[in-house]
Amino acid sequence: MDFEKLTELIIELEVDDIEAAVKEALDADGKDPFDILNALTKGMDEVGRRYEEKEYYLTELVLAGETMKEAFKVLQPALAASDKSIDKTKIILATVQGDNHDIGKNILGSLLLSSGFEVHDLGMDVDENVIVEKVKETGATIIALSSLLTMTVEHIKTTHEALKSAGLRDKVKLIVGGAPLNMELAKRLGADDFADDAVDGVRHIKSLAGK
Ligand code: B12
Numbered sequence: 001m002d003f004e005k006l007t008e009l010i011i012e013l014e015v016d017d018i019e020a021a022v023k024e025a026l027d028a029d030g031k032d033p034f035d036i037l038n039a040l041t042k043g044m045d046e047v048g049r050r051y052e053e054k055e056y057y058l059t060e061l062v063l064a065g066e067t068m069k070e071a072f073k074v075l076q077p078a079l080a081a082s083d084k085s086i087d088k089t090k091i092i093l094a095t096v097q098g099d100n101h102d103i104g105k106n107i108l109g110s111l112l113l114s115s116g117f118e119v120h121d122l123g124m125d126v127d128e129n130v131i132v133e134k135v136k137e138t139g140a141t142i143i144a145l146s147s148l149l150t151m152t153v154e155h156i157k158t159t160h161e162a163l164k165s166a167g168l169r170d171k172v173k174l175i176v177g178g179a180p181l182n183m184e185l186a187k188r189l190g191a192d193d194f195a196d197d198a199v200d201g202v203r204h205i206k207s208l209a210g211k
Helices: 003-011 018-027 033-052 058-081 103-114 128-138 154-165 183-188 198-208
Strands: 090-095 118-121 142-146 173-177
Touching: 003 018, 003 033, 003 058, 018 033, 018 058, 033 058, 033 103, 033 198, 058 103, 090 103, 090 128, 103 118, 103 142, 103 198, 128 154, 142 154, 142 198, 154 173, 173 198
Parallel strands: 090 118, 090 142, 142 173
Antiparallel strands: none
């Protein structure tokens, strides 16, 4: 199992074959899990490029996320067991309270994982106090919130305020995304940043993390 093949499997969205391929690379070939991660990330970069060039659409982006998730099932334990450390910027990911849309959030989550971030996904309909507690528990420095409903964007503000009350607001960067938002509204609600889609979101988050 060579690295090009792993990159290719991601680009070709081979969701059914990727897990076995990563396993083979780890077990039979004894490959370094970090080199495998690099090969997979290279594939995701290409998927992102194709999406931006409109060669791939949302369906492909979703499938690429699923393919990465399958790969991570076997890769994650190997990465954790390895003594090398990668940059583990911690990110809390959630869909705001009252909102049960999570497809976009999940795509962002899988792209962040494949970029080597430590992702704490709290799911959908998440109360701001749960987010505050998770920041305390993990020491996360970035919070990425998704809101798809006009009705729920207010919860970005309540999260911003809850962080402020807890004395944590200046310790974290808050980035938001979702169709009803734009940079201006995001800033008005107290967020630090906004991105239109998940690919751009990863780019913004890398910059917020100082990478
Ligand atoms: C699928 C869907 C659902 C599914 C959600 C399933 C799930 N597990 O997510 C179900 C059926 C549950 C649902 C329910 C409802 N929905 Co709905 N839903 C949609 C739909 C069709 C697609 C959303 C989606 O997944 N898009 C694909 C993903 C990939 O795109 P995305 O979420 O926008 O994410 C991208 C970017 O926004 C960005 N992004 C997203 N989050 C983040 C976060 C960060 C930090 C960053 C950087 C980027 C980022 O990156 C993503 C990928 O590039 C949209 C219409 C549409 N075309 O958007 C309506 C839509 C969002 N729904 C809507 C409505 C009204 C509802 C309901 C209220 C309907 C009802 N009357 O019951 C309920 C609300 C339930 C609730 N409490 O949340 C409206 C919202 C209108 C508004 N502006 O408020 C929409 C726009 C449909 C419409 N035109 O009316 N819905």
